[in-house]
Amino acid sequence: MSAAESAGESGRDERAEFLRDALAGLSGPGKSLPGKYLWDETCSDLFDRICAHPDYYPTKREMALLPQVASEVAAIVGPRVSVVEFGSGASRKIRTLLDALEAPAAFLGLDISGAYLEAALRRLAPDYPDVAMTPVVADYSKPVRLPPAAAEPPILGFFPGTSIGNFTPEQAGGFLARARETLGPSHFLVGADPTRDPGRLRRAYGEADGLMAALHLNLLDRMNRELGSDFDRDAFRHEARLADDPFRVEAHLVAIRPAAYQLGGRTIRFAAGETIRTDTSHKYAPETFRALATAQGWEPIRLWIDDDSGFSLHLFRAG
Ligand SMILES: C[S@@+](CC[C@H](N)C(=O)[O-])C[C@H]1O[C@@H](n2cnc3c(N)ncnc32)[C@H](O)[C@@H]1O
Known part of the structure; x- marks a missing residue:
């Protein structure tokens, strides 16, 4: 099969899976869709603008913490590291890490939003001519195999932002177990956000001048x-809604009036006020997140906490 035929086939498989998940999520009451389907090129662009918005605190707080973290991580992991970033998107934060590491050998950006990822790595590559850049278009909610030889040990995994919170705690455990398989013996730097201030959360997830909407x-x-x-x-x-047990922010699309739509040969009905939950952001206290990762075989090495928001970056190791 030619590369074009195989790309066409995988595109058809992805669409079939999207339709199956959309029908399963929207057919009954309690409508929801997995958050990963948000991420096409338009969404990636909008998220990049949200990161620059004053209401969206996580990026700013993590960026404030990252220079110190990066230099300490560099001392721990040593030279010639291959860095693998999960959900690398615009691939901005990686610059701080690559700048601090001693002669990093490779960067693998892994993302479901393929065209956006490839453009981001094309922008990054000229600034790091000695770092081998590989875009990996993949869905990290499933097992991921890295291209052979693209990431030689020592390996540093990087999962910044609040993306781990998009999983339920059980799914996050599954992700951390799969990441061990993907990375092999490695270090793993992961961001987790414990914020519970309702005003701050509503502004970040509900407002941002309409960008979140x-x-x-x-x-x-x-x-x-x-x-x-x-x-x-x-x-x-x-609408952004706060919920408990476990504490989280949920994004909902609320139907303004009763309506019926066609999807895959079925009619999807909405009562006025009925919602589709389109994403969830679980907020993890550092000790809760550390316990979750430890249960999946990640040994905690170091923890950094931002003074203002409590945003935390955890460094783990797996042998
Ligand atoms: C909230 S953004 C974070 C981007 C960047 N890492 C940061 O910290 O600013 C989440 C990123 O993960 C990607 N993503 C979301 N779900 C994914 C999945 N299941 N597999 C791979 N990438 C995913 C999105 O395309 C997006 O680039």
């Missing part, structure tokens, strides 16, 4: 474009 409403456009549905984005509004 645009990011979530884009999912309806994406389904219309890729799955042939007929959702009307003007008939929904975005």
